[in-house]
Amino acid sequence: MRQSKPFKSIKEQVQYLKENKQISFSDEESAKIYLLNHNYYNVISVAKVRFVSYFKDGKKYYLPSQFEMWQDYYEKDVMLSKKLILQVADLEKEINSKLAYYLSEMIETGRINHDLKYRIKNIINHDMNNKAKDYAFSETWTYVTQSTFGTVVKIIDCLDKVMQKKILPKSFGIKSIKELKNFVITYFI
Known part of the structure; x- marks a missing residue:
């Protein structure tokens, strides 16, 4: 110990x-x-x-070193962390926005099968377990926006490859749900 x-x-x-x-x-x-x-x-x-x-x-x-060298290294690390946090926030915003739109569109236009619809409902309601209102296939965009990033990744994982490709941000070079999960593990855990 x-x-x-x-x-x-x-x-x-x-x-x-x-x-x-x-x-x-x-x-x-x-x-x-x-x-x-x-x-x-x-x-x-x-x-x-x-x-x-x-x-x-x-x-x-x-x-042997000068304190200023340690100070400089620390300040560069802080700056890098700030940039990374901003990029991660942009990534999350883009993914949440696209998922909210495309999932809402699928549900509102009936282009989602029953099993997938209820699987997503269960994921969202599990995430919202401490919130007052259960998700019931309306105002999907508000529930996605309020979800944790981990929940958003779980929902995207349920979708077919074509829809995943629409949602995953090209600006970050993430091409598959596996790459998104690796990104989340690398930077959030």
Whole structure:
């Protein structure tokens, strides 16, 4: 079992970084403020992989470095995360919108078989289990929009390949439900 680590003051954190991670500081006061504002764990943990030289007997040994290098690595990671989150939000919006439209169209025009219709109803009602109104084949677009992304993926998985192809976003290069599931697993789990 991993032993918990004791609390360290900002001053102790800087000293620890000097002694144990071979980090030097051009401006310790600025570094202390940065660690306070961004959290030691966030800044240092994300960059460990970049600055570890080797492992020996379960211990990590670090390359000598400047704190500003760790800070820069952390800030790039934060920027990348923000861009990824925005792209994922765009992906989800596009998929939800297309699914809401095409599924509503199929149901309203009667171009959906009975078994598939009730299978989708069960998926939606299972997702909506804590909400007041059960889905009953009307206002499909509102239920799809309120569904979790996982539920949306389950619904798309029920549809035939032609309909899946209409819904899956070409702008993200996702060509199959399998690729969408892999995307979800990679970025959401």
